[in-house]
Amino acid sequence: MITALERPVGTTDPAALVDPEVTGRLVRRITVDHPDVGEATARRIVGQAAAFVAASGPEPGRMLVPSRMVDIGWHAFILHTVDYAHFCQRVVGHFVHHVPTGENEAPEGGAAAARERTLAAITAAGYTVDEELWPDMADCNQCHAGCHDSPKSG
Numbered sequence: 001m002i003t004a005l006e007r008p009v010g011t012t013d014p015a016a017l018v019d020p021e022v023t024g025r026l027v028r029r030i031t032v033d034h035p036d037v038g039e040a041t042a043r044r045i046v047g048q049a050a051a052f053v054a055a056s057g058p059e060p061g062r063m064l065v066p067s068r069m070v071d072i073g074w075h076a077f078i079l080h081t082v083d084y085a086h087f088c089q090r091v092v093g094h095f096v097h098h099v100p101t102g103e104n105e106a107p108e109g110g111a112a113a114a115r116e117r118t119l120a121a122i123t124a125a126g127y128t129v130d131e132e133l134w135p136d137m138a139d140c141n142q143c144h145a146g147c148h149d150s151p152k153s154g
Contacts, residue, residue, distance in 0.1 A: 057092030
C-alpha cells in the first residue's frame with residue numbers, strides 16, 4: 001500500500017496511485033454510466049483523474065480544471081466517497097473538494113489557460129499526461145458540466 005503523501009519511487013504513471021481494487025470499481029462505474037467508453041479507456045481515465053486530484057490538492061484555489069473525459073473519472077471517484085476520501089488523505093493530505101463553477105462562468109483565463117495550467121501542474125507533480133484524454137475542458141456549471149479543485153483555504 002502507498003503511504004500518505006507518497007508516490008512509488010520512479011512512478012510517473014498516476015494509475016499507480018489508485019489501489020487496483022478501487023480502480024476496478026471505478027472502471028465498472030465509468031463503463032456502466034458511459035457505455036461508449038471501453039474498459040481500457042476507463043482505466044486511463046481513472047489514472048488521469050488521480051493525477052488531476054493529486055496535482056490539485058497541494059495548492060488549493062489554482063483553478064485547475066479537468067477535461068471532459070477526466071471529469072467522468074473524477075465524478076465516478078467522488079461517488080465512491082470512502083475510497084475518494086481515503087485517496088485524498090493518503091495522496092494529498094486533505095480532502096480535495098469538487099467546486100462547480102457558476103452558470104455561464106468560465107475558468108480563470110479561459111479554457112486554454114485552464115488546460116495549460118492543469119497539465120503543467122500534473123507534469124510538475126511528476127505524472128505522465130495522457131494527452132488523448134485532454135482535448136477539451138469540462139464545463140461544470142451543474143453536476144456534470146466547469147469543475148475545479150478545492151477553494152483556497154481561509
